[in-house]
Amino acid sequence: MAGSSHGHTPAAWTGVIISFIGFCVAGTFMVAAQPVGFWAGMALVLGGGVVGGIMKMMGMGQPKDAHEAFQARLEAGRKPADVQG
Incomplete structure (x- = not known):
């Protein structure tokens, strides 16, 4: 997944950071x-998912067709090291 930039978006990072803080608070x-x-910590965990989803809908997430485009480039014979997101 690293070659397709899976999770390397502001939406993903924000959702994970909020959820991580929620897990720390809950623990x-x-x-x-x-x-x-x-x-309250568990509510933060859920809030992280909601915020990440909202940010993705606002266009700060990875487009749905990004993985399909990555797979098409691989099938076309390009090496994964040659494919840069």
Whole structure:
């Protein structure tokens, strides 16, 4: 997937970073035995997915045809090292 720039978009990075922060918050509050903080962290995890999806719809994600174009270039005989996103 690295040759097709899978996940190398602002939408993907933003969604993953927000979700990662949510996991950290949820884990911290789980250890501290604070259910409200845990569920707040889980809400952040879901929020990361929502934000990433919205950003993708706004055009900051990878186009749907990018993977198909990558596969077509591979089938045409080009080496994966020659294919740059």
